[in-house]
Amino acid sequence: MDGTTVGDTRCRLFYVDANPLVQSAIMELSKVEADLSIIATSDRAADLLAADDSDFDVAIMAWDMTDMKAPEVLKRLRARESRLKSVVFCNSRDATALRLAVRLGVHGFCYQYDKASVLFNTVRQVASGHISVPYLDITRINETPLAGLTIRERELLDVLARGWTNQQIANRTGISENTVKYHLKNLYQKLDVQNRARAVAIWSREVDA
Incomplete structure (x- = not known):
């Protein structure tokens, strides 16, 4: 009713x-x-x-x-x-x-x-x-915080959501840990967040929507 x-x-x-x-x-x-x-x-x-x-x-x-x-x-x-x-x-x-x-x-x-x-x-x-x-x-209406990310940045978010550490990312991608930190800094700026927890929260929310 x-x-x-x-x-x-x-x-x-x-x-x-x-x-x-x-x-x-x-x-x-x-x-x-x-x-x-x-x-x-x-x-x-x-x-x-x-x-x-x-x-x-x-x-x-x-x-x-x-x-x-x-x-x-x-x-x-x-x-x-x-x-x-x-x-x-x-x-x-x-x-x-x-x-x-x-x-x-x-x-x-x-x-x-x-x-x-x-x-x-x-x-x-x-x-x-x-x-x-x-x-x-x-x-x-379909615009999300992920819209402006590159394929590599989306892949980075995915492994962050899986719980990978900076060292694990560096070891598996063949880059230095400092380079990983540099990419993370750029990623956080694009998403307008301060840390990986907030970035992962956005990734989880948008991917599951």
Whole structure:
């Protein structure tokens, strides 16, 4: 059943957020929204995924939950062909996050920096069958942080994700460890990250999308 407007059945929401302060604030602010009802909350995405989709109209999820991130939840919902509508409530204005969420089939997307009314209106739009996301250049929808990397840089990211050390990379490629460090520095600059952990996180997120 789809959520509807005031005077009819309220839109039933499941809200998942690892930040208890944000979750508490949204819960309190939602009490004056007569057409919306947050009937379940959790800090774990697993609780949302284990719930019966028919019990809720819209799932609101933070980008970061205690057990996984929003992209993983979206992928799992898509894989099981869930009819549950989804809204990502993101704590970052990173356009990459928005593009990734859209590619994974999100129905709504808004930022925690916006007024709560933006979230509630996004939920209403999604519940009524619309897609509601911030402005996005659709010609760049498939653009990822990996788009500007060379084949060699992608290979380097792949072995980093496999846990190779600088010395292992040097030994297997026949270059010096200092040269490996030089290539890594250039790679980090292209990805706008400071270390290999962040680089690997981007690689894993984009490759699995």
